[in-house]
Amino acid sequence: MFSWMVWTTPVAVFFSCIILMLIGMTIWELKSPTQERKGFLPLPTTRGDRLFIGLMAAAWVNLAFVGFGQKAAEWLALDQPPSVWISFVLSMLLLAFIMRKG
Template sequence: MFSWMVWTTPVAVFFSCIVLMLVGMTVWELKSPTVERKGFLPLRTTRGDRLFIGLMAAAWVNLAYVGFGEKAAQWLSLDEPPSVWIGFAASMLVLAFVMRKG
């Protein structure tokens, strides 16, 4: 079923975190319904809106990091590309920032 995708540890952790966030947000919404609020985003958002926007931003950060990893290794004369865990951590920081301040 999932043989088309390369399931490395970072990929599995990334998708597991997304699933856990969705489950956690569902439970949180059932316990405490959300209200719209205005943050730095140019629209009023709920927790679910901010989660979606944050996940999209995190995915783009992660993809950009993976895409530029090879180039960074060449530019900085590294023996191998930087660890994908750095991109994962950066994407989770972006997600946390959007959830908190968005």
């Protein structure tokens, strides 16, 4: 069923984190319903809105990192492209920032 996808450790960790976030947000919403609030984003958002926006931003960071990884290796004269763990950490930090301040 999943043979079409390359299941490396970073990919499995990334998707596991997303699943855990969705479960956690569902439980949090059931325990404490959200109120809209205004952060740095240009519209009032709920926790679910900020999670969705944060996940989209995290996906774009990861795609950009994968897309520019080979170029970065050439520009910086590296033997191999930078580790995808770097993009994972950056995307999770961005997601946390959007969830907290967005």
